[in-house]
Amino acid sequence: MSQENVxxxxxxxxxxxxxxxxxxxxxxxxxxxxIPLADAPETGPYLGTDSISEFMRTWLEPxxxxxxxxxxxxxxxxxxxxxxxxRGVGQESGAPAGVRFFQVWSFRGPAVxxxxxxxxxxxxxxAVGLSE
Numbered sequence: 001m002s003q004e005n006v007x008x009x010x011x012x013x014x015x016x017x018x019x020x021x022x023x024x025x026x027x028x029x030x031x032x033x034x035i036p037l038a039d040a041p042e043t044g045p046y047l048g049t050d051s052i053s054e055f056m057r058t059w060l061e062p063x064x065x066x067x068x069x070x071x072x073x074x075x076x077x078x079x080x081x082x083x084x085x086x087r088g089v090g091q092e093s094g095a096p097a098g099v100r101f102f103q104v105w106s107f108r109g110p111a112v113x114x115x116x117x118x119x120x121x122x123x124x125x126x127a128v129g130l131s132e
Contacts, residue, residue, distance in 0.1 A: 002075040005107050009080055013070035021056060021068075025049065029111040037101060037117045063088040071100075076128035079106045083121065104128055 008027060015023030034046040034055065046055050060066065066088035074081040082105065087098040102124035106114035118124040122132055 002077065002080065002107075004110070005078075005080050005105070006073045006075060008110070009073065009082060009105060010070070013068065013082070016068040019065070019067055021060060021066075024112075025053075027110070027112045028052070029108065029113045032112055033114045033116075035114070035116040037119060039119075040117070062091050064091050065089045074125070074130070076125075076130050078108065079104055079128040081121075081124050081128055081130075 009024075012024035012027070015021075028049050031048055032052065034044060034052045036042060036044050036046075036055070042055055042058055044055070046052050066086070068084055068086045070082050071085055072083040074083075082103045083100070084103055085098065085100050087096070089096050102118040102121055104114075104116045104118065104124050104127050105112055106116075106128075116127065118127065125131060
């Protein structure tokens, strides 16, 4: 199943690279758990699709030209670790900004049951039982 999960996520990130952040919502289990970066202004966790939608509205609001691109996919049994590069322009400041981080997508069958963000690769890999 993990190659199918990677393929599904590739399609999601292609859309996110175009700024379409509705892509991938259909993958979420109704009780999906989302855990953003620990030092993010919008701390979590968020449980369920409605909660994640509210997070996304708040998160997208201050940005223009926001994109999220995948740089690498790492299969790990029922999870996929994705190296991410986020870029955008602050709506008020007009300043460009970018950040790299890691997302761990956990699946039960074809449904995403957990999505967690990590600052560094080693911690993300450790979360799925892998090491560098």
